[in-house]
Amino acid sequence: MRPSAILFAKTWVFGVVSALVLLAFLAAASSLAEADDAMRTKGVTSPTVSSENPTSTFRMTAESQAATPAPATPGEPTLAVPEDRAAQPPATPPAPAPVSTTTTTEPSTATSAAKSTDTLEPIAEPDPTVPPKVDTAGFNGVVPGRSTMAQVAKQWGPAKETREQDGVTIHRYVIKPFDQVELVASGDKVASIVVRFEKAFPAKIMAEQLGLTNIRPVLVSNELGDILGQAFPEQGVMFAFQQGKQPGQPSMQVSQIVLEPVAADPFVLRAETNLATNFKQNLHDLDEAIKLAPNHGRAHWLRSRVLAAMGRSDEAVEASRRAIEIEGDNARFRVSHAQILSQAGGLHEEAVAETARAIAMSDSRPHVKARAQCLMGDLLADAPEPDWATALKFHMAAVKTAEPLAADRHPAVRLAAKEVLIDAHLGAANDIAWGRFGGKEKAVAEWTRRASALTDELIASDGGTKEHQFRVASRTLGALVGLQGKMDPTDWVREAVRVGDEMIDAAPEADEKQQMRWELGMALFNAVQIYQARKQLDYALECGQEATAYLEPAKEAAPLAPEQQYLLGRLYFRLGAIHAVNRGDHASAVAWFDKAAGLLDAPFSKRPDAELGRQGETLVSMGVSYWEANQQDKAMQLTRGGLAMMKESVAAGAMTAGALSVPYDNLATMQKHLGHAEEAEQMTQLANDARTAREPANQTSTAKKPGETIQR
Numbered sequence: 088m089r090p091s092a093i094l095f096a097k098t099w100v101f102g103v104v105s106a107l108v109l110l111a112f113l114a115a116a117s118s119l120a121e122a123d124d125a126m127r128t129k130g131v132t133s134p135t136v137s138s139e140n141p142t143s144t145f146r147m148t149a150e151s152q153a154a155t156p157a158p159a160t161p162g163e164p165t166l167a168v169p170e171d172r173a174a175q176p177p178a179t180p181p182a183p184a185p186v187s188t189t190t191t192t193e194p195s196t197a198t199s200a201a202k203s204t205d206t207l208e209p210i211a212e213p214d215p216t217v218p219p220k221v222d223t224a225g226f227n228g229v230v231p232g233r234s235t236m237a238q239v240a241k242q243w244g245p246a247k248e249t250r251e252q253d254g255v256t257i258h259r260y261v262i263k264p265f266d267q268v269e270l271v272a273s274g275d276k277v278a279s280i281v282v283r284f285e286k287a288f289p290a291k292i293m294a295e296q297l298g299l300t301n302i303r304p305v306l307v308s309n310e311l312g313d314i315l316g317q318a319f320p321e322q323g324v325m326f327a328f329q330q331g332k333q334p335g336q337p338s339m340q341v342s343q344i345v346l347e348p349v350a351a352d353p354f355v356l357r358a359e360t361n362l363a364t365n366f367k368q369n370l371h372d373l374d375e376a377i378k379l380a381p382n383h384g385r386a387h388w389l390r391s392r393v394l395a396a397m398g399r400s401d402e403a404v405e406a407s408r409r410a411i412e413i414e415g416d417n418a419r420f421r422v423s424h425a426q427i428l429s430q431a432g433g434l435h436e437e438a439v440a441e442t443a444r445a446i447a448m449s450d451s452r453p454h455v456k457a458r459a460q461c462l463m464g465d466l467l468a469d470a471p472e473p474d475w476a477t478a479l480k481f482h483m484a485a486v487k488t489a490e491p492l493a494a495d496r497h498p499a500v501r502l503a504a505k506e507v508l509i510d511a512h513l514g515a516a517n518d519i520a521w522g523r524f525g526g527k528e529k530a531v532a533e534w535t536r537r538a539s540a541l542t543d544e545l546i547a548s549d550g551g552t553k554e555h556q557f558r559v560a561s562r563t564l565g566a567l568v569g570l571q572g573k574m575d576p577t578d579w580v581r582e583a584v585r586v587g588d589e590m591i592d593a594a595p596e597a598d599e600k601q602q603m604r605w606e607l608g609m610a611l612f613n614a615v616q617i618y619q620a621r622k623q624l625d626y627a628l629e630c631g632q633e634a635t636a637y638l639e640p641a642k643e644a645a646p647l648a649p650e651q652q653y654l655l656g657r658l659y660f661r662l663g664a665i666h667a668v669n670r671g672d673h674a675s676a677v678a679w680f681d682k683a684a685g686l687l688d689a690p691f692s693k694r695p696d697a698e699l700g701r702q703g704e705t706l707v708s709m710g711v712s713y714w715e716a717n718q719q720d721k722a723m724q725l726t727r728g729g730l731a732m733m734k735e736s737v738a739a740g741a742m743t744a745g746a747l748s749v750p751y752d753n754l755a756t757m758q759k760h761l762g763h764a765e766e767a768e769q770m771t772q773l774a775n776d777a778r779t780a781r782e783p784a785n786q787t788s789t790a791k792k793p794g795e796t797i798q799r
Contacts, residue, residue, distance in 0.1 A: 219302045221375065223349050224322040226280050227262055229270075231323065232348030234277045239270065246270075280346040287329040287340035290317055299324060303368070305357035306337070312498040313337075316345075320353035320372070351380035358389055363554060366598050369393045384413035388420050391427055397598055398648050400431040418449035422459050429466055432650060439466050454492050454503040461485035461511045468518055471697055471741075475522025482518060485511040498549070505545045509555065512538035513562040520569035528573050535563045553593075557586045561610040568613050572620030576613075580630065583610040601644050605651065608637030612658050619661070624669055631662040649691065653702075656686025660705055663712065673715040680709045688728060700742035703732030707750045714757060726753050744780035751777060 223232055228242040239258075246258040260268040267283035294300050302319045309315055314337035317326045327343035354376040358369040370393050376386040391406035407424040414420055425441035428434040442463045449456040464481035467474045485507055492504035516534035519527055538559050545551030560583035567576050587607035594600040611634035618627035638655050640647055647655065663679030666672040687706060690699055706729030714722035730750040736742040751774035758767035 219321040221321045221349055224297075224324050224346055226268070226282060226346055229277055229280065231277045231279050231346050235275050236272050236277070237275075239277060278347070282344045282346075284342055287338070287342045290326055290328070290339045290341050293326060293341045293344075294319075297324070303357065305353065305360050307356070310497055310499065318353040318356065320357055320375075321349065323347045323349045323353075325353075349379065351376035351383050351386060354379070355383065355386050355389065358393070359385075362389065362392065363396075363552075364599060365595060366393055366397050367596055370397075382413050384410050384417065384420065387413065388417075388423060392423060395427050395430055396602065398602065398651070400427070400648070403427045404431050404434075416448065418445045418452060418455045418459065421445040421448075422455065422462060425459075425462060425466070429469065435466065435470060439463070439470075442466060453488055454495075454500045454507070457485045457489035457492070457504060457507040457511075460488060461507050461514060464511070464514045464518070468514065468521070473521065475518045475524075479515055479518040479522065482511045482514040486515070502545075502549050505541065505549060505551075506555075509538050509541045509545070509559065512541065513559065513566070516563065517566040517569065520566040527570060531566060531570060531574065535559070535566065538563070553586050553590050557583060557590060557606070560586060561606065561613075564610050564613040564617065568616045568620075570617075572617060572622075574617075575621075576617045577626075580611070580614045583607060583614075584633075597644065601640065604637045608634045609654070611637065612654070612661075615658070615661060619665060619669075622669075624665055627665055628662065631658065631665075634658055635662075652686045653691040656683045657705070659683035660687065660709065664708065667712045667715075673712040676712040677716045677718070680712060684709065684725070688725070690732060696739065697736065697741040700733050700736030700746065703729040703736065704746070704749075705729065706732070707753060710753065719757065719761065723754070723757055726750055726757070730754070744777050747777040748774040 223230055225231070225234070228234075229239050234242075243260050243262060247261050248259040250257050250259075255271055258270045258272070260270065262268050265282055265284070267281075269281045269283070271278045294304070299319050299322065302321050304317045304319050306314050307316045307318055307325065314328065314331075316328050318324070323346060325345040325347070326341040327345060329338045329340040329342040331338040354372040358372040358376075361369060370390065373386050373390040373393065376383055377390070380386065387406050388410035391403045391410060394400075394403035394406055404427055407420075407427045410420045411417070411424055421441050422445045425438040425445065428438035428441065442459055445459040446456060446463065449459060460481050464478040464485065467478035467481065489504040489507040489511065492500055493508060495501040495504065512534050516531045516538070519530045519534065524530070542551060542555045542559050545555055560579050563579050564576055564583065567574050567579070584607065587603065587610065591600050591603045591607070594603055611630045614630040615627045615634065618624070618630060635655075635658065638651075638658065659679045660683040663676040663683065666679065667676035687702060687709075691702055706725045708729075710722040710724075710726035710729065713719075713725060727750075730747070733742060733747055733750060737744050737747060751770045755767045755770035755774060758764075758770060
């Protein structure tokens with residue numbers, strides 16, 4: 088136990104002896120951390136990828152037809168809707184106590200001991216554009232962490248009282264006008280100083296008097312969410328608050344000031360408190376914390392989450408690995424690590440293994456286990472070969488684990504449980520929509536309705552935000568893609584746009600605005616597919632136009648990551664496909680394909696998997712429209728490029744050899760029209776060979792997956 092913690096406990100004016108400084112910091116940090124392994128840093132549990140269906144090959148058209156999911160066969164389960172447990176009536180959140188702005192009659196701690204005044208003197212307003220200097224604050228010539236006890240004796244004179252408490256020596260000084268100035272030493276150095284006031288002062292005025300207004304403070308709470316004080320990380324200053332008159336309402340009245348050497352914990356706490364916003368500031372805080380404490384596991388963990396939210400996947404993976412190297416037995420860290428691995432691409436198996444470890448080690452922490460179970464469901468649903476039935480089992484297990492915790496007295500556990508319940512309901516809706524189940528439409532509607540109701544209750548009683556509303560709307564649209572047009576998405580589209588626009592406007596940093604624009608654009612991409620499946624082509628094109636406006640980066644914005652470029656290319660392709668296939672308008676299709684080609688002509692996948700084969704199919708389909716638009720050279724180039732990708736995918740066992748018959752047939756047709764009879768005959772023979780090829784047992788065709796676009 089740090090000496091300063093003991094001193095702080097001893098001098099806590101309203102007698103909360105157990106409220107130690109260090110424990111307060113750790114409780115607040117733990118409270119925030121455990122509350123959100125759902126990655127409220129946008130885009131981890133709600134991946135910023137489209138739910139666009141895997142494509143089948145087309146012969147002479149583009150990917151565009153609505154997929155026909157396999158009908159339920161006799162003996163397949165018809166899902167019951169989730170049990171309707173009525174949400175508790177929302178409690179009205181307490182209003183914060185008003186903060187006094189009147190001057191006090193007690194002298195400021197910033198004044199010299201020899202100076203006494205009847206009022207607190209105003210100081211010049213600091214320049215907010217100047218970053219605060221990181222330097223430990225001192226009191227009356229003594230600086231914690233630097234001053235020696237000999238220097239204290241010279242500066243302050245002898246202590247009025249010295250006592251031992253829990254193995255720590257506490258020295259009490261009288262430095263007028265303060266009768267209670269207590270100091271703890273560590274060896275020969277001052278470890279901490281506590282100045283206790285006879286009368287409490289408003290925190291705002293105290294910060295002004297001490298020149299702390301250019302520092303972003305962070306509130307410090309205990310595990311029950313009670314606000315104990317306020318910390319100023321850059322100077323090692325903490326205000327201890329007088330106990331509020333009503334439970335749950337902080338007084339914002341400073342009864343003590345604690346000075347300690349600048350340390351990592353307050354920086355970590357401030358970043359964690361603001362984790363869902365202010366990405367650059369959070370990253371700065373966490374970098375500062377790691378500079379002060381290189382092996383601070385929590386700092387590396389939070390840093391990985393911020394980097395993931397900023398789309399810096401490779402750096403996020405590195406930071407996350409470092410966190411679990413430091414604290415390998417921390418299940419929360421492993422859950423986050425798995426989420427980040429799944430985002431990075433190509434690391435799905437490792438993500439599943441990490442999630443399994445987290446589930447196994449979190450029996451004593453059910454709120455963490457519930458999050459891990461929910462994540463396992465998400466991973467199985469997003470696998471190269473999705474297992475919707477098993478994914479549903481994990482999502483329902485997460486609901487069962489989290490449900491009793493939604494009324495827990497600890498705010499952190501309660502919030503974590505409620506967030507899991509929302510995500511698990513959305514995950515179950517997705518599993519049902521894309522899987523082979525009967526009664527899908529009714530079940531999906533009920534699971535999403537319950538997710539929305541849970542979100543409303545979270546906002547009303549436990550500090551839920553617009554991010555939760557957007558999560559429900561965007562993930563519901565992803566699920567509805569799997570129903571292939573059997574449910575009208577209009578209400579969810581409107582909700583996503585309404586909330587998304589509000590979040591974009593409110594985002595304080597350009598990076599956050601761009602990230603939120605991306606997420607809203609991907610939600611609209613899903614709407615394009617749903618309206619296309621419903622044959623509501625005007626709505627599909629309208630949503631597509633809006634989606635491109637959100638997804639295309641502004642000139643001054645950071646460039647898109649490769650996976651983002653690929654998804655934008657797929658949106659362009661799909662809009663072109665609507666013109667080509669549904670309207671027979673190849674000229675308009677080519678206008679979109681011109682934008683798509685530069686984003687899709689190079690292999691996106693890092694390995695020859697099903698996505699590489701799908702990308703090849705896309706190029707082959709685009710080649711058809713270029714041929715019809717009398718751009719033969721471009722058509723041949725795209726078809727050959729697509730064929731090469733598909734062959735690589737077939738060789739890796741990720742695509743059936745029969746899929747190659749389409750590009751070979753297309754090339755045969757093109758060669759024949761160009762008068763190249765020998766080449767045309769050769770392509771025809773290769774197409775026939777592909778159709779009759781014996782498929783190895785481990786090969787799969789993307790055309791057999793639920794939601795696959797049908798052949799034409």
